[in-house]
Amino acid sequence: MSDIQNQIAANGQAALSSVAAAQTLADLDHVRVTVLGKKGTLSEALKSLGQVPAEERPKLGALANEWKSKVESAIDARKVDLEAKQIELELVKTKLDVTLPSRKIHQGSLHPITQTVRKVSQVLGRIGFDVAVGPEIETDFLNFEAVNIPKDHPARDMQDTFFIGPGVVLRSQTSPVQMRAMRSQKWPVRILSPGVVYRCDSDATHSPMFHQIEGLWVDQKVSLADLKGVLDFFAKELFGSDTKIRLRPSYFPFVEPGAEVDVSCAICAGKNPTCSMCKGTGWLEILGAGMVHPRLFELAGYTPSEVSGFAFGMGVERIAMLLHDIPDLRLMFQGDQRFLKQF
Numbered sequence: 001m002s003d004i005q006n007q008i009a010a011n012g013q014a015a016l017s018s019v020a021a022a023q024t025l026a027d028l029d030h031v032r033v034t035v036l037g038k039k040g041t042l043s044e045a046l047k048s049l050g051q052v053p054a055e056e057r058p059k060l061g062a063l064a065n066e067w068k069s070k071v072e073s074a075i076d077a078r079k080v081d082l083e084a085k086q087i088e089l090e091l092v093k094t095k096l097d098v099t100l101p102s103r104k105i106h107q108g109s110l111h112p113i114t115q116t117v118r119k120v121s122q123v124l125g126r127i128g129f130d131v132a133v134g135p136e137i138e139t140d141f142l143n144f145e146a147v148n149i150p151k152d153h154p155a156r157d158m159q160d161t162f163f164i165g166p167g168v169v170l171r172s173q174t175s176p177v178q179m180r181a182m183r184s185q186k187w188p189v190r191i192l193s194p195g196v197v198y199r200c201d202s203d204a205t206h207s208p209m210f211h212q213i214e215g216l217w218v219d220q221k222v223s224l225a226d227l228k229g230v231l232d233f234f235a236k237e238l239f240g241s242d243t244k245i246r247l248r249p250s251y252f253p254f255v256e257p258g259a260e261v262d263v264s265c266a267i268c269a270g271k272n273p274t275c276s277m278c279k280g281t282g283w284l285e286i287l288g289a290g291m292v293h294p295r296l297f298e299l300a301g302y303t304p305s306e307v308s309g310f311a312f313g314m315g316v317e318r319i320a321m322l323l324h325d326i327p328d329l330r331l332m333f334q335g336d337q338r339f340l341k342q343f
């Protein structure tokens with residue numbers, strides 16, 4: 001055997017031992033570079049074949065290539081082993097207990113205001129009220145004049161209105177939807193209208209943006225008794241079958257007569273002088289109502305002698321606070337999960 005032949009075999013053997021000894025993928029790559037790389041031992045051996053006599057070259061070349069592929073196969077086989085070993089190690093290091101219970105995902109819930117709007121709509125829907133909506137940006141005419149609140153009327157002061165342009169307001173009440181409904185259809189009309197309203201006012205019981213639901217029933221011979229019947233049904237459905245209502249005379253320009261409507265306090269029934277809900281009075285105010293003022297029928301194009309009707313309007317936040325015993329209006333608008341999760 002020539003020196004070169006020995007050299008090639010020795011290099012090849014050494015390479016195989018190094019492959020077997022490699023403990024990591026990095027070790028193995030190092031072996032690959034030192035043996036098979038451009039300047040690697042076997043590559044150099046192949047290069048040096050230029051110096052041997054021509055008749056010996058094929059035999060030596062074949063030998064070198066044989067070793068080269070032996071080493072390559074050894075590297076490939078070792079690589080598979082080492083990769084498996086590495087995965088094994090990772091698995092042991094990052095132990096995962098697949099039997100652990102999963103983390104609870106909190107499902108969102110409907111906001112108490114949305115829930116209240118839906119509840120009220122559903123209760124009134126059952127006795128024939130259809131939902132009607134109006135715009136939040138409203139004309140001064142429909143927000144005020146068309147519901148019998150002319151320019152110099154003192155009732156305008158009761159509603160701290162945002163005027164946003166000549167003759168344009170952010171509606172301060174849902175009452176203009178009464179007018180929109182009557183102007184767009186002939187009587188009978190039986191609508192409820194939930195929506196957002198705005199007033200320039202902000203404290204523990206007032207928010208510059210809040211929700212109202214308006215109700216309107218117009219037909220022939222609709223009476224105050226009908227109003228009481230509807231409100232009684234509504235109160236019992238919403239607050240429980242023992243609930244009583246009472247009407248206190250009050251003034252709203254768009255109704256005559258007008259009333260404020262109270263429901264009996266379910267918490268203390270008037271027996272606790274320090275009741276957080278009714279302050280011991282036994283009654284909670286929930287809405288304003290009355291018989292539609294003839295002036296509205298005129299402005300709607302109806303003949304006042306032909307029809308009569310009643311209307312009512314309530315604050316949704318107030319109803320939600322009474323239903324769920326919520327102490328501060330501002331909780332409704334803070335988006336605090338701890339609060340919202342309870343509904």
Ligand code: DAH
Nearest residue numbers: 173252288289290311312313
């Ligand atoms: N629009 C009134 C307000 O915002 C509430 C109201 C009272 C509506 C009496 C009515 C009603 O329809 O008849 O204070």
